[in-house]
Amino acid sequence: MAWRACAVVLSLMSLVCGGLQARADPPPDTLTPGVLRIGTYFVNPPFEYIQDGARVGFEVDLMKEVAERLRLKPRFVDTRWETILQQMRDGRYDCIVGGITVTPAREKILAWSRPYMTTTLSIIVDTAKSPDIHGIDDLKDASVGVQAATTDYDVATRMRAEGRIVGVKVYPFARIKDAMSDLRAGRITAVMKVYPVARWFVRQTPGLRIVAQVPDAPQPLGIGFSKATPDLVTAVDRALAAIKRDGTYAELARKWDVP
Known part of the structure; x- marks a missing residue:
């Protein structure tokens, strides 16, 4: 009888876990399904830069973590600061990062995540x-x-x-x-x-x-989006909140020595 009781419990657990998984939010809509296309520039240490031929930096790791929590594959696209805001406005990327300060002027042309850092x-x-x-x-x-x-x-x-x-x-x-x-x-x-x-x-x-x-x-740094993708902004904000809540953000900040 004991083994039957265990079997019933395991079966119930499987049904519950399966139901929770089925109710999990699907990945948000992006330009390419399953991919988060991120515009940036690798000339901005310690946020993003090239080291020994590899793309590294605090925001690189942060965006990888965001993408993972949204069940998306991050794809970084190298561009230039002088063009990145207009390219985002034109829909070339799902989002942009690069130590970008959120300002009233920039809020007029793009949507922004909640600041993940405010610096000076x-x-x-x-x-x-x-x-x-x-x-x-x-x-x-x-x-x-x-x-x-x-x-x-x-x-x-x-x-x-x-x-x-x-x-x-x-x-x-x-x-x-x-x-x-x-x-x-x-x-x-x-x-x-x-x-x-x-x-x-x-x-x-x-x-x-x-x-x-x-x-x-003050310099509030955020992730930029097209104004046509509010659901993606909301999803990224939720991921950022979870990253801060569970200590992952603090770990990345220590790794890259950022405030």
Whole structure:
């Protein structure tokens, strides 16, 4: 009789588990069924970059985790910052990432996930070239390097208009290393960059240091979508919430040393 009771219990468990699986949400609709097509650019460490020929970074791992929880296969498509927002608007991808700050202007053209990180803009200087710069108030005679079409650029041009810095030198997004080279050579006084990227470059380059965070300029980073895919946005938001809730996000943050 005992074996019959066990058989009944196992049968009931199988029916319950099968029913739960049957009721599980199907993968969300995407451009290619079963695939999450992700536009990005691998020139933005520690978010996404190339290391020893491999595509790596915090957001690479984060999006892989999101895709897995949605039962989708991630497919990263390399593009450029200067075109990625319009390409997403044109429906070239299911979503885009790349340390992208969610701004009111960008919310007008794309839908966005809830921010998975809110960070700051950092000021980097060369300690040998600028030993007397210790904060924002020391930048009045400074020229600051920024990347084109970024919130860094917007903030730096506003600071120039307010007389808080003298000049702004703009670099193509993929040439941030040129800004660091110019900083080391003394051709510019400082570089402004979102904190995780600034921190990565400072750790990679002896002599550079972060002297300040720009006040009143929070940087909420999110995943961008077409406004025509609200169900996908909702599904990704649920996955991000679960990733944070179960500790996976914290593990990835420790791995890539991001806040």
